[in-house]
Amino acid sequence: MHRFAPAVYVLTGIIIGGLAVACTAGANxxxxxxxxxxxxxxxxxxxxxxxxxGGHRERAINFVNAAISETENGIAYAGN
Structure with a gap:
């Protein structure tokens, strides 16, 4: 297995998730x-x-995940 394979899967998921949100929430x-x-x-x-x-990268990823979730929730809320 290539060392970049996990990152490719994550990036693909991010792109697909982003597109799904964009399509369902509207372009406004x-x-x-x-x-x-x-x-x-x-x-x-x-x-x-x-x-x-020293754990900071992992915590930063967790904070970014939370920010992504909140942003998606905000988009969905505005789309209702």
Missing amino acids: QPNMQAALSSLQAAKAELIQARPNK
């Missing part, structure tokens, strides 16, 4: 969509960073 959320895209890019960069930096 450009700022939230831009924020979501930036958060997903930041998560991909954090995943690529090695080593764990």
Whole structure:
């Protein structure tokens, strides 16, 4: 198995998830969509960073995951 395989799977999931949210929430959320895209890019960069930096990298990924979830929830709320 290639060492980049897990990152490719994660990045693919992020892209698919982002597209699903964008399609269901409508295009009238450009700022939230831009924020979501930036958060997903930041998560991909954090995943690529090695080593764990004394636990800070892992905590940063958790914070970004929480921010992604909140952003998606905000988009969904506005779409109701």
